[in-house]
Amino acid sequence: MKRRVLVGVKRCIDYNVKIRVKPDNTGVLTQNVKFSMNPFDEIAVTEAVKMKKEGGFEEIVAVSVGPKECQETIRRALAMGADRGIHVETDEELQPIAVARIFKKLAEKEQPQVVVLGKQAIDDDANQTGQMLAGMMDWSQGTHAYRLKFAPEEVECTRETDTGLQTLKLKLPSVITCDLRLNEPIFAKLPEIMKAKSKPLQKFTPQELGVETATPVKVVKVTEPPKREAGKIVESVQELVAALKKEGAIQ
Ligand code: AMP
Numbered sequence: 149m150k151r152r153v154l155v156g157v158k159r160c161i162d163y164n165v166k167i168r169v170k171p172d173n174t175g176v177l178t179q180n181v182k183f184s185m186n187p188f189d190e191i192a193v194t195e196a197v198k199m200k201k202e203g204g205f206e207e208i209v210a211v212s213v214g215p216k217e218c219q220e221t222i223r224r225a226l227a228m229g230a231d232r233g234i235h236v237e238t239d240e241e242l243q244p245i246a247v248a249r250i251f252k253k254l255a256e257k258e259q260p261q262v263v264v265l266g267k268q269a270i271d272d273d274a275n276q277t278g279q280m281l282a283g284m285m286d287w288s289q290g291t292h293a294y295r296l297k298f299a300p301e302e303v304e305c306t307r308e309t310d311t312g313l314q315t316l317k318l319k320l321p322s323v324i325t326c327d328l329r330l331n332e333p334i335f336a337k338l339p340e341i342m343k344a345k346s347k348p349l350q351k352f353t354p355q356e357l358g359v360e361t362a363t364p365v366k367v368v369k370v371t372e373p374p375k376r377e378a379g380k381i382v383e384s385v386q387e388l389v390a391a392l393k394k395e396g397a398i399q
Pocket of ligand 1: 157192211244247264268273
């Protein structure tokens with residue numbers, strides 16, 4: 149069996165775009181907005197490429213779940229070095245648990261030794277998919293990966309925690325979620341972008357995979373964060389203390 153890596157690439161609103169909420173508060177405006185690969189997934193693809201170069205892995209399969217435009221995101225992953233793509237097409241906005249169910253089905257089909265995901269998607273900030281997938285598969289998991297070292301049967305995963313770095317030894321198969329400092333994402337050059345156009349890309353719907361996408365979670369309301377008031381410049385510490393007292397911030 150091929151030593152295979154499955155890597156998740158979510159299409160998200162580009163991190164440079166100023167997000168605007170829909171007037172009816174049901175979500176955010178997506179029309180005429182630039183989308184790109186979730187930045188943590190760029191790190192995940194880059195790590196998968198490194199695993200193939202240095203860690204004895206043979207094939208990288210990039211997976212994206214979402215509308216037809218996700219194929220652009222997959223092509224980008226293919227240009228970065230993934231070997232083939234799988235697009236699970238849906239226009240529904242899926243909750244992380246539904247995405248985890250889809251990855252479970254694909255993991256059963258593709259039999260990867262490792263699934264590499266971002267630590268979170270910058271649109272929903274959920275930080276759930278990897279953990280749910282590891283639970284569903286009963287696989288080991290290394291979240292917020294900072295450094296990875298692969299051996300044939302295991303991976304040494306150093307994680308970023310609030311108090312420092314923690315190193316775990318995980319038996320494969322495993323789910324790894326990538327943090328910011330794991331690597332510098334690959335920048336795909338034109339020849340790779342051209343080559344990526346002819347790499348294989350399979351398409352499924354969640355129904356074809358036999359995955360139930362309904363979940364018991366419903367988004368009730370989306371609102372913008374409260375507007376920050378303009379700051380004031382004070383001339384002295386005394387003036388600062390007086391201003392804070394006036395606003396009731398201190399007594
Ligand atoms: P989340 O749990 O939504 O914060 O997402 C964590 C990670 O799961 C992302 O960085 C992706 O690697 C993966 N993921 C989540 N949703 C999708 C999706 N629709 N398509 C592909 N990968 C996804």
